[in-house]
Amino acid sequence: MNIEYEMIQSNKSWQSEFLQGVKDATPLLLAVAPYGIVLGAQANQANVSLIEITLMTALNFAGGSEFAAIQLWHSPLPTLTIILITFLINSRHLIMGAAITPYIQHLPKRKIIPALFFMADEGWAVSYRQALKQASKKTPERNLNLSYFLGACFPFYPVWVGAAFLGYIIGPLLGDIEKYGFAIAFPAVFLVLLRGMWKSSQSAKPWIISLIVSSIGYLVFPGHYYVLAGTFSGLITAWIFGKEND
Amino acid sequence: MISSTALLTILGMAIVTYLTRLLGFLLLRNRILSPRTKSVLECAPGCVIISVIAPYYVSSQPEIVIAMLIATICALRLSMLPTLIISVISLGIIQKLFN
Numbered sequence: 120m121n122i123e124y125e126m127i128q129s130n131k132s133w134q135s136e137f138l139q140g141v142k143d144a145t146p147l148l149l150a151v152a153p154y155g156i157v158l159g160a161q162a163n164q165a166n167v168s169l170i171e172i173t174l175m176t177a178l179n180f181a182g183g184s185e186f187a188a189i190q191l192w193h194s195p196l197p198t199l200t201i202i203l204i205t206f207l208i209n210s211r212h213l214i215m216g217a218a219i220t221p222y223i224q225h226l227p228k229r230k231i232i233p234a235l236f237f238m239a240d241e242g243w244a245v246s247y248r249q250a251l252k253q254a255s256k257k258t259p260e261r262n263l264n265l266s267y268f269l270g271a272c273f274p275f276y277p278v279w280v281g282a283a284f285l286g287y288i289i290g291p292l293l294g295d296i297e298k299y300g301f302a303i304a305f306p307a308v309f310l311v312l313l314r315g316m317w318k319s320s321q322s323a324k325p326w327i328i329s330l331i332v333s334s335i336g337y338l339v340f341p342g343h344y345y346v347l348a349g350t351f352s353g354l355i356t357a358w359i360f361g362k363e364n365d
Numbered sequence: 366m367i368s369s370t371a372l373l374t375i376l377g378m379a380i381v382t383y384l385t386r387l388l389g390f391l392l393l394r395n396r397i398l399s400p401r402t403k404s405v406l407e408c409a410p411g412c413v414i415i416s417v418i419a420p421y422y423v424s425s426q427p428e429i430v431i432a433m434l435i436a437t438i439c440a441l442r443l444s445m446l447p448t449l450i451i452s453v454i455s456l457g458i459i460q461k462l463f464n
Contacts (some may be wrong), residue, residue, distance in 0.1 A: 146446050168371075171375065173369050174367070175375050175378065178378075181382045195370070198377065201374050202374065202378055205382060209385040209386075210385055211416075211417070213388055214384075214409045214410075214412075222394065223390070226391075232387065234381060237390060240414075244414065244421040245408070247410055300460060301394075303429070303436055306433060306436060307439070307448050307449055307452035310439075310440035311440045313414050321404060325412055329419070330415050330422070333415065334401075337375045345420065348416075350409075350416045353409075353411075354408075354409060355409075357408045357409070358401065362400045362404055
């Protein structure tokens with residue numbers, strides 16, 4: 120009796136945590152869908168086949184690297200270059216994973232390792248914000264539910280793969296989708312998430328350095344190196360000004 | 366259909382991307398972090414996000430830069446959905462005005 124009751128209870132909270140994650144991710148899902156459509160439309164123009172773009176979005180599931188890959192999709196295919204660029208663009212996941220680790224390491228490894236496949240920028244940002252929010256309430260080791268994490272991360276998967284598929288089919292009909300003002304949706308959402316991450320003025324110096332270095336890097340260097348340059352100069356700044364002791 | 370080179374390229378992308386997602390977690394798990402390392406990790410997510418969106422502030426299209434400033438002001442004061450709606454509509458209007 121009791122066990123059954125507890126199972127129903129924990130099932131319920133699993134569901135409600137998952138749905139809360141989905142709910143918190145919804146504005147970003149709306150922001151991401153147009154990007155998926157643009158990716159599909161561009162893939163079509165770049166002579167990437169429908170099966171190629173679908174496999175790519177389904178197995179790789181990291182937008183920035185997919186935009187880069189289809190730019191390089193010429194015959195003969197520069198396989199190693201595409202893989203290297205994919206790694207460089209997605210290397211920000213290393214830092215994202217490291218940052219969220221204190222909040223998920225209480226979870227069993229066999230569950231968290233497959234779940235991490237779905238950690239993209241948006242779902243991670245939503246989860247990280249939730250972790251910070253809960254950190255003030257519970258003990259820091261137990262403050263991110265796997266169900267919330269999956270609720271915040273997983274919905275991007277069908278939306279991304281589906282939007283790219285749709286974009287590939289309808290792309291030729293739409294013309295230039297960026298003319299509708301959606302180009303700003305992505306940074307606007309990230310700005311709101313950023314505000315949620317503001318904990319103390321300790322972040323100010325590293326963030327400003329990241330902004331300056333990334334902007335200059337974007338203007339001066341070709342490709343996506345500005346992301347790495349901006350991130351690492353911010354991290355180095357944080358290291359220099361960081362507390363030596365508690 | 367799909368060529369074996371294309372399949373290999375996509376599989377290679379998939380493997381390195383999944384590795385980037387796993388490694389941050391696997392390397393830091395079960396470590397006790399120094400306060401300095403903690404303060405670096407705390408501001409790291411913001412550094413990544415700022416670096417990803419920085420190009421919008423220095424875009425060669427003035428309408429993007431203006432919309433970005435509007436979005437920044439909204440984000441400081443409003444929640445997610447109003448920020449998103451105001452930003453997208455602003456850019457739509459500004460683009461109409463510029464063209």
